[in-house]
Every structure is written in C-alpha cells, then in structure tokens.
Amino acid sequence: MHVQPYLMFEGRCEEAIAFYTQAIGAQLQYQMRYSDSPEPMPEGQLKPGMENKIMHSAIQIGDSVVLASDGNCSNSTTFGGVLLTLNVQDAAEAERKFNALAQGGQVTMPLAQTFFSPAFGMVTDQFGLGWMVIVPGEM
Incomplete structure (x- = not known):
C-alpha cells in the first residue's frame, strides 16, 4: 500500500x-x-x-x-491539518530549503537544533501548505 x-x-x-x-x-x-x-x-x-x-x-x-x-x-485554498515533511541531508540544506519555502509564507517554528534533530523547523508557504523541514536522526 x-x-x-x-x-x-x-x-x-x-x-x-x-x-x-x-x-x-x-x-x-x-x-x-x-x-x-x-x-x-x-x-x-x-x-x-x-x-x-x-x-x-x-x-x-x-x-x-x-x-x-x-x-x-x-x-x-486551505490545507488545514496537513503538513508535508521534507527530509534533508544536513543542517545547511535544511536552512536553504526552509528559507526558500518561507519566502512569502510564515514561519511557525524557526529552524533550530532539537533533541531529535540537528535541524528542524516548520513553515507555511505562500500557498498555505505547511512544511516540516528536518534532518532525520537523533543528536
């Protein structure tokens, strides 16, 4: 499936x-x-x-x-309750993709190091679609 x-x-x-x-x-x-x-x-x-x-x-x-x-x-256009997760390789790529998605949109959680990822952030893009950008893996 x-x-x-x-x-x-x-x-x-x-x-x-x-x-x-x-x-x-x-x-x-x-x-x-x-x-x-x-x-x-x-x-x-x-x-x-x-x-x-x-x-x-x-x-x-x-x-x-x-x-x-x-x-x-x-x-x-509403994407209520839906977010897409963008898994990237490293913090530098996360920053580039996050900043690009944020252009014309709204940051809901700034990109930062967390207990579960070296880089994680949430943004709603200019089309109203929510994204979670993450470098997978624990610290």
Whole structure:
C-alpha cells in the first residue's frame, strides 16, 4: 500500500509548481491542462476560464511524487491539518530549503537544533501548505 498526497491549489497550481521547482528542486514529471483532456468535461462542470488551468500534474520532490491540480478553483485554498515533511541531508540544506519555502509564507517554528534533530523547523508557504523541514536522526 502507498499513500500519495494530491494537492489542490485552486487556480495557482502552475505558480506552485514553479515555486517548488525553484525553492526545493522539485521536478515536473507530468502535466495536463483541462484543454488537453482526451475527453471533454461534462457540460457545466468546468467553470469559465478554467480551460488552461492544470487538471493533473505530478511533481517529483526527492524520492517522492506529489500530485497536484488547480481543482475546481473555488479561490479558497486551505490545507488545514496537513503538513508535508521534507527530509534533508544536513543542517545547511535544511536552512536553504526552509528559507526558500518561507519566502512569502510564515514561519511557525524557526529552524533550530532539537533533541531529535540537528535541524528542524516548520513553515507555511505562500500557498498555505505547511512544511516540516528536518534532518532525520537523533543528536
């Protein structure tokens, strides 16, 4: 069994992909716009102006693949109760990735040494998605 996150960016998916590519080295594996769908959307299901929005995408972040979409564009992106954990190799990488994710976002727990990690911090990025950046392992 495998659990894979599927994130809905409510109209900002393309922007989010560009941000994660720059901030944490994500790589776009696949992308389909609504206009590229081999089957047309049922009448009235697609809001006007959504034709060029992202219907489905796959983004590789390290060894993981995160799926993402513009969803139904309700303009209310919320990721309440969900955080992604970004495991990195060392404190220097943790600092780079943490600071990049924090641009335009909000630090909820500054990156610091803890009893369980040489570097751990929490940030909510500019899209409202929470991240925990950690160097795994005990001190």
